[in-house]
Amino acid sequence: xxxxxxxxxxxxxxxxxxxxxxxxxxxxxxxxxxxxxxxxxxxxxxxxxxxxxxxxxxxxxxxxxxxxxxxxxxxxxxxxxxxxxxxxxxxxxxxxxxxxxxxxxxxxxxxxxxxxxxxxxxxxxxxxxxxxxxxxxxxxxxxxxxxxxxxxxxxxxxxxxxxxxxxxxxxxxxxxxxxxxxxxxxxxxxxxxxxxxxxxxxxxxxxxxxxxxxxxxxxxxxxxxxxxxxxxxxxxxxxxxxxxxxxxxxxxxxxxxxxxxxxxxxxxxxxxxxxxxxxxxxxxxxxxxxxxxxxxxxxxxxxxxxxx
Numbered sequence: 673x674x675x676x677x678x679x680x681x682x683x684x685x686x687x688x689x690x691x692x693x694x695x696x697x698x699x700x701x702x703x704x705x706x707x708x709x710x711x712x713x714x715x716x717x718x719x720x721x722x723x724x725x726x727x728x729x730x731x732x733x734x735x736x737x738x739x740x741x742x743x744x745x746x747x748x749x750x751x752x753x754x755x756x757x758x759x760x761x762x763x764x765x766x767x768x769x770x771x772x773x774x775x776x777x778x779x780x781x782x783x784x785x786x787x788x789x790x791x792x793x794x795x796x797x798x799x800x801x802x803x804x805x806x807x808x809x810x811x812x813x814x815x816x817x818x819x820x821x822x823x824x825x826x827x828x829x830x831x832x833x834x835x836x837x838x839x840x841x842x843x844x845x846x847x848x849x850x851x852x853x854x855x856x857x858x859x860x861x862x863x864x865x866x867x868x869x870x871x872x873x874x875x876x877x878x879x880x881x882x883x884x885x886x887x888x889x890x891x892x893x894x895x896x897x898x899x900x901x902x903x904x905x906x907x908x909x910x911x912x913x914x915x916x917x918x919x920x921x922x923x924x925x926x927x928x929x930x931x932x933x934x935x936x937x938x939x940x941x942x943x944x945x946x947x948x949x950x951x952x953x954x955x956x957x958x959x960x961x962x963x964x965x966x967x968x969x970x971x972x973x974x975x976x977x978x979x980x
Contacts, residue, residue: 682714803956810959818954819857825929825956826864833865833876834970835927853899866903876905879970879977887911908977915976926966933958934966 693706782793799814806812814821826833852858868874878900880893887893887909897907926936934957957963 681718682712806956807958810957810962812956812958813953814956815953819860821954821956822857822927822935823860823864825927825933825935826861826868829868829874829929830872831874831930833868833874833927833929834931834967834974835876835878836881836925836970836973837878838881838925853896862899862903865905869904877974878905878907879910879973880907881910881912881915881973883912908974908979910973910977914978915973928963928966928970931967932963934963 687707688710698706779793779797782790803812803814853862865874865876869876880896882893893909897909900907924936924938926934928934934955936955936957937951938953938955957966
C-alpha cells in the first residue's frame with residue numbers, strides 16, 4: 673500500500689472518530705485522544721497487513737527460489753553422476769582411459785568460430801562412433817578402401833596375420849593386381865608387416881589366388897612373391913582349378929588379424945572393364961562365429977595351395 677493511501681485512510685479514520693465523539697458531546701481532550709488513538713490503530717493495522725502481505729510474497733519467492741536451486745542442483749548432480757558412470761564404464765573396459773580423456777579434451781578445444789574445422793571434427797567423431805557401434809554389434813563397415821583400418825590393424829596385431837589375395841597379372845576381375853604392392857599403400861602395408869614380424873614376432877601367411885593361366889607365368893609369380901618372402905611372409909599360390917568348388921561362388925579378399933578380426937574388401941563389378949574391380953566398402957568383422965568361419969576357410973585354402 674502506498675504511503676499517501678495510508679495517510680489518507682488514517683486521516684479519515686481519525687476524522688470520523690473526532691466527528692463521532694463531538695456529536696456525543698465528549699470533552700475536547702477525549703475527542704482529540706480518541707481520534708489519535710483510532711487513527712494510530714488504523715495505521716498500525718495497515719502496516720501489519722502490508723507486512724503480512726510482504727512476508728507471504730517473500731515466502732512464495734523463497735519457495736520458488738529453493739525449487740529452482742534444487743532443480744539446478746539435481747541437474748548438476750545428474751550430469752556429474754552420468755559423467756562419473758560413463759568414465760567408470762570406460763575404465764572398466766580394456767580401452768585406455770587416458771586416451772578417451774584426451775579425445776574429449778581435444779574435442780572441447782576445437783574453436784567454435786572455425787566452422788569448417790568444427791564440421792570436419794564432427795564428421796571424424798561420427799566415423800569413430802560408427803566404428804565403435806559396429807564393433808559392438810559384430811561388424812563395422814566403411815565406404816571405400818580405408819587404409820587407416822588396414823595399417824592400424826597391422827600395427828596392433830601381436831600373433832598372426834592370415835590373408836588372401838585374389839591376384840591377376842592382367843588386372844581383370846580381381847581385387848589386387850601386381851601393381852598394388854608397388855603403390856604407396858602397398859609399400860606402407862608391406863612395411864607395417866615387416867615391423868610386425870621383426871619387432872613382435874607375428875606370423876604372416878598369404879595365399880595368392882590366381883587363374884591357372886596366371887599361375888603358369890613363373891617369372892612374374894616369382895617377382896610378385898619376392899617382396900613378401902624378403903620380409904619373412906609365408907606365401908603360397910592357389911590355382912583356380914584347386915579351389916574347393918563350394919568356395920568358388922563366395923570368394924572374397926579378407927585378412928584375419930590375430931584370429932579375432934576379419935578385414936574384408938567388398939567390390940562392385942564394372943561391366944566390360946579390363947581393370948581390377950573397384951572397392952566400394954570395407955568391413956571389419958569381429959563376431960566370433962563369422963571370424964571362425966573365415967579362419968576355417970583360410971586353412972582350407974592354405975592346405976590346398978602350393979609353395980610353387
